[in-house]
Amino acid sequence: MTVRVRFHGRGGQGAKTASRILGNAAFNDGYFTQDFPIYGAERRGAPVTAFTRFSREEITERGFIFSPDISAVMDDSLIADTLANPFSGLRRGGVAVVNTTKAKGSVVPGRDDVKSVCLDLTGQALKTLGKPVLSAGIAAAVARISGINKEALLTAVVDELKDIGLSAEMVQKNVGFAAAIYGELSPLELKTEELDAREELVPLAVVVSEGGIEAVTQAGNSAIRHTGNWRTFRPNIDYEKCTDCMMCYAYCPESAMAVGPDGRVKIDYDNCKGCMICMVECPLKAISQTLEGGA
Amino acid sequence: MKGRLLTGNAAAAAAARLARVDYVPAYPITPQTEIIETIADWVREGTMDSKFVQLESEHSMMTAAGAASLAGARVFTATSSQGLLYALEMLYNVSGWRAPMLLVNVSRGLAAPIVLEPDHNDVLAARDSGFLQLHSETCQEVADLVLLAYRVAEDKRVSLPAIVNLDGFYLSFTREPVVLPDQGKVDQFLPPYEPVSPLSASRPVARGSAVMEGFVYSYFRYNLHAAALRAKNVFNEAAGEYEQLFGREYGPVEGYMLDDAEYVLVMSNSFTALGRQAVKRMRERGVHAGLLKLRMVRPFPTEEVAALLRGRKVVGVFDQNLSPGLGGIFYSEVAGALYHVKNRPKAILPAVGALGGKQITAKEMDSVFEEMVRIDRDGVTPSPMFLMRDDELARVRKAVAIAEGRS
Numbered sequence A: 001m002t003v004r005v006r007f008h009g010r011g012g013q014g015a016k017t018a019s020r021i022l023g024n025a026a027f028n029d030g031y032f033t034q035d036f037p038i039y040g041a042e043r044r045g046a047p048v049t050a051f052t053r054f055s056r057e058e059i060t061e062r063g064f065i066f067s068p069d070i071s072a073v074m075d076d077s078l079i080a081d082t083l084a085n086p087f088s089g090l091r092r093g094g095v096a097v098v099n100t101t102k103a104k105g106s107v108v109p110g111r112d113d114v115k116s117v118c119l120d121l122t123g124q125a126l127k128t129l130g131k132p133v134l135s136a137g138i139a140a141a142v143a144r145i146s147g148i149n150k151e152a153l154l155t156a157v158v159d160e161l162k163d164i165g166l167s168a169e170m171v172q173k174n175v176g177f178a179a180a181i182y183g184e185l186s187p188l189e190l191k192t193e194e195l196d197a198r199e200e201l202v203p204l205a206v207v208v209s210e211g212g213i214e215a216v217t218q219a220g221n222s223a224i225r226h227t228g229n230w231r232t233f234r235p236n237i238d239y240e241k242c243t244d245c246m247m248c249y250a251y252c253p254e255s256a257m258a259v260g261p262d263g264r265v266k267i268d269y270d271n272c273k274g275c276m277i278c279m280v281e282c283p284l285k286a287i288s289q290t291l292e293g294g295a
Numbered sequence B: 001m002k003g004r005l006l007t008g009n010a011a012a013a014a015a016a017r018l019a020r021v022d023y024v025p026a027y028p029i030t031p032q033t034e035i036i037e038t039i040a041d042w043v044r045e046g047t048m049d050s051k052f053v054q055l056e057s058e059h060s061m062m063t064a065a066g067a068a069s070l071a072g073a074r075v076f077t078a079t080s081s082q083g084l085l086y087a088l089e090m091l092y093n094v095s096g097w098r099a100p101m102l103l104v105n106v107s108r109g110l111a112a113p114i115v116l117e118p119d120h121n122d123v124l125a126a127r128d129s130g131f132l133q134l135h136s137e138t139c140q141e142v143a144d145l146v147l148l149a150y151r152v153a154e155d156k157r158v159s160l161p162a163i164v165n166l167d168g169f170y171l172s173f174t175r176e177p178v179v180l181p182d183q184g185k186v187d188q189f190l191p192p193y194e195p196v197s198p199l200s201a202s203r204p205v206a207r208g209s210a211v212m213e214g215f216v217y218s219y220f221r222y223n224l225h226a227a228a229l230r231a232k233n234v235f236n237e238a239a240g241e242y243e244q245l246f247g248r249e250y251g252p253v254e255g256y257m258l259d260d261a262e263y264v265l266v267m268s269n270s271f272t273a274l275g276r277q278a279v280k281r282m283r284e285r286g287v288h289a290g291l292l293k294l295r296m297v298r299p300f301p302t303e304e305v306a307a308l309l310r311g312r313k314v315v316g317v318f319d320q321n322l323s324p325g326l327g328g329i330f331y332s333e334v335a336g337a338l339y340h341v342k343n344r345p346k347a348i349l350p351a352v353g354a355l356g357g358k359q360i361t362a363k364e365m366d367s368v369f370e371e372m373v374r375i376d377r378d379g380v381t382p383s384p385m386f387l388m389r390d391d392e393l394a395r396v397r398k399a400v401a402i403a404e405g406r407s
Ligand code: SF4
Pocket: A235, A251, A252, A253, A254, A255, A256, A257, A267, A271, A272, A273, A274, A275, A276, A277, A278, A279
């Protein structure tokens, strides 16, 4: 049987690394393995999808996993994101592994035929690593659920994180993080069944009927794509300290720092991605950060 | 477990190192960059004994590559998509110079609009350039084809440059177990390049000079064509030796479940894996499905294609490329190979799909086989398929509505 895992995260959380740790762990445990990421041109904060397949037989599949056995969601704001759609095609009997503090019980809307595993990975990552980087933790969760050997996992954590240039100390902290998550869980039975395909093919005549030379005539429409839910940290302005020097306004890479009718700087939380550049640049230290409620 | 986990990009870099290439002129582009970054690291660390130079463009990169090859160096370079197009002028020159260098192309759809994921319009834009072309389905194949390509390209009967193609993302960033051949055996398979009359400072040599007259030009072009055709047998010889040394078998084409197949789909590159899955599903449904993979694209394996497709009921050609105003490129080439064959299939179905790496579901893949069966049953003339799903079209329409301010 091939186990198909689809990781959904935001750029910077470590979805790609998670898929590689899991792939490497399965490989160490004697499985045939395949892992790969998909990402666009956007980076930190943007939805990233990565995949791992492992099997005792040679893997003959390739590419996007439409029907995962395990859907691993590193940020619970992705659940409602229609572009990420993290549970699409999740098999009957499959498992949703979700990093969340909000949800308990079932996290997959409208699906009582899948299992849910909820973990506060961000909390644990901040505690053990001091950063919301989740790759080792989520890989450990999936490895444990799918019955991969602990030594195989921990060796993979070391190899992969060394490979991307982490210090020996950070690698060891990640090993601790992975071991802790591994220890919290136990293997789940993965007897899964693919859902029936619902899509229909459309003929060329339908695809091309509208001419296909559409231009973007509505400038500034990226504001409609609310990127506020990409935040792990939320910047807060202390207006007592703020002198309206506008440094934050100049540095914000997202134009999410606006000027309100009262002439004071104001954060557009619908679009602020939480990069915290404003906090670093503010000469008055008038901007602080708080952890967002979700992941 | 045998081998180690490598991406397609890492496999290409590793094979270049195993081939002991002398010179790597480079220019980065997504999704190829990891190849040259890896090589640059190795050269810097001293674990690869090559000269690495970053040029200011792909055009210069290819010029440097061709010139160094003529001087007798074993040359490796890599590009993708727009980079290949920018280098294209020099591709025709380098093949005309009969310089047997190797270019790895990591397929990515061409602008505009802009995309990062693969289709084969980039590498097929170079199909008439005189470069040999080998296309890979797996990361293992990437490594093996790089080594095979050098052997064939440098053979005196051929002396032509070659392209090894791999798909962006689906191979370039996909890690899977790859067995890297042993250096000693590679050295045996691929001895140092011995150029014929190399360029040298002390002994002037000219290649590809201005000939001005068409008949002289024709002489050289016909010879280039003949050399490309000879490359197939040279490849077969080399592949035989490769199999003996390394245990992996490679032909110009590869059949899958062909023995009693009535409906055969022709595919190339990494999406072939999806075709294989469809064949298995159709077999479970009692349909005698099969698949023919094109590994060698130039020279085109006309005889192999004809031999393996004759006598089938319906053949389909899955083109992950589009020649606007014509259709799929391989369709025409396969149809051409079959025209004079006795007992040729009664229909050939053109199917275009996976442009810009568009994901293909099982249902989409199966639909191509279902259409082949329907054509056979109803005796209808095939009309080309262009794969697209309703959910995808709905997303396009929604995005267009936003772009035009209609939502
Ligand atoms: S954190 Fe600050 S700089 Fe970053 S997007 Fe939000 S407002 Fe802009």
